[in-house]
């Protein structure tokens with residue numbers, strides 16, 4: 001069975017864009033592949049270093065995954081910083097890529113262009129990512145388009161290392177979902193934390209209602225015919241509907257009698273109902289962090305076992321093991 005591995009940074013509150021854009025798909029991998037998933041908190045600290053927020057976001061990401069259906073028995077699930085063998089491997093891999101090559105990273109260049117004075121940590125971010133992938137003999141890495149170049153670095157690093165020292169690393173294949181639909185925010189731009197236009201899965205009812213009621217609409221009245229294809233509500237509502245329900249909603253747009261206010265209330269209820277069981281589970285996990293810790297320990301134990309074998313092999317090759 002192919003090994004799939006991916007990492008997600010703990011970035012705070014999940015919104016509909018994160019869920020329908022990536023999480024839903026990631027959760028499916030556990031049923032079809034040997035699936036490895038970790039919370040990339042070491043990558044987060046390249047841009048962000050507040051202790052309490054990081055801890056909170058890390059637990060939040062873990063509980064999000066567990067509540068939304070990740071089954072720890074079906075996959076290996078851990079927190080990146082719990083397997084420090086990978087950071088040691090990062091050091092060894094940093095010799096398998098040149099400064100000239102790494103400086104071409106788009107994400108790094110973008111940050112520099114924005115005026116950020118980059119740390120060395122930010123610069124070698126892709127090397128840590130390569131170590132995340134290569135340590136575990138990963139076959140396939142599902143990532144978003146923005147991570148495509150980082151995957152190429154990982155492959156280059158593996159090839160350079162293998163050329164020098166023999167077949168140590170598997171060359172990973174990216175799986176880039178080119179046609180992931182972009183989930184629209186309440187203002188019609190891409191839904192994103194940075195645009196302040198999100199509907200968050202687990203916010204309290206009041207906040208979700210406020211966000212849904214602020215979805216931007218045109219000025220069509222109840223008795224006007226409305227265009228579903230240019231409608232932000234139609235687009236967001238559709239996330240929760242199957243084909244035939246979507247057709248029915250489209251017909252409602254095309255007939256007089258549909259008021260945006262009522263439709264928003266309906267959508268709000270739909271969102272609450274859809275996530276209610278997940279919300280309940282999430283609260284159970286958050287109130288039972290000892291149990292969550294056990295899951296994470298088991299995950300890092302499994303990840304560590306592989307990482308230690310790979311680390312020993314590399315140390316041996318490099319002349320760092322003395323019996």
Ligand code: ADP
Pocket residue numbers: 011017018019020021022144180181182183184185190191192193194
């Ligand atoms: P944000 O833009 O809110 O900061 P992140 O960058 O933390 O979101 O995104 C985490 C993951 O969710 C990424 O893989 C990203 O591609 C996906 N994602 C974020 N927003 C959307 C969206 N509006 N539609 C589809 N996928 C999204």
Ligand code: TRP
Pocket residue numbers: 005006007008009040043128129132133141142143147
């Ligand atoms: N850099 C990735 C992101 O920001 C997260 C990540 C870290 C990752 N290590 C990884 C993704 C290894 C895939 C494989 O989205």
